[in-house]
Amino acid sequence: MVHNGYNSKTDRFTNELPDELARELEEAKRLGVKPTSINNLDEFEKMVNNAEQIKWAMLDDGTFVAMPKYVNGIELKHTVLTGGKEVYPQEKFFLLEIKL
DSSP states (O other): OEEOSOOTTTOOBOOSOGGGHHHHHHHHHHTTOOOEETTSHHHHHHHHHHOSSEEEEEOTTSOEEEEESEETTEEOOTHHHHTTOOBOOGGGEEOOOOOO
């Protein structure tokens, strides 16, 4: 990851639809989706190899998490990645390369 002028005190996205969080998390659970950390390389590699597209987020502790963007034709929400917590804006980071 390359940092691009990120200010941790001001540049974070919050959940704009907190009333939807429980439904979004339940839908992901029903579809069998859990965010996968790159720290768990086996799970991460399996998820990446089986998903046409992924959604990802950088958590406050610096952990990179990802999940399939779609499961059974249903688009999952970014809030599933963090449980509704704030995330770093994706455009502030550039994914250079991941070798599995």
